[in-house]
Amino acid sequence: xxxxxxxLAILAMIVLSVSVVVFVxxxxxxxxxxxxxxxxxxxxxxVFVSLAFIAGGLIGLLLGVPFRTRARIRMAGLQSEVSRxxxxxxxxxxxxxxxx
Numbered sequence: 001x002x003x004x005x006x007x008l009a010i011l012a013m014i015v016l017s018v019s020v021v022v023f024v025x026x027x028x029x030x031x032x033x034x035x036x037x038x039x040x041x042x043x044x045x046x047v048f049v050s051l052a053f054i055a056g057g058l059i060g061l062l063l064g065v066p067f068r069t070r071a072r073i074r075m076a077g078l079q080s081e082v083s084r085x086x087x088x089x090x091x092x093x094x095x096x097x098x099x100x
Contacts, residue, residue, distance in 0.1 A: 027045040030042045
């Protein structure tokens, strides 16, 4: 089963690599961007698209930090609550029936 997963992972990497190469080769024409009076240098279109993709990924990661932090804090609280319940459960199990 492990070899199937490895084969699929390698196949996915090959497909992704070929897709990137085709994308780069089809987007080599020069382009210039303008934004609020600022003009960029003339670069291949693939550079602008790649930079936008990378910037979007980084922004997504940064926007997710508060949510991940909040989830970690909540998980720590829940883990301490589970630990407390386990101790309480163990104490009740150790309590003999004649004590009731």
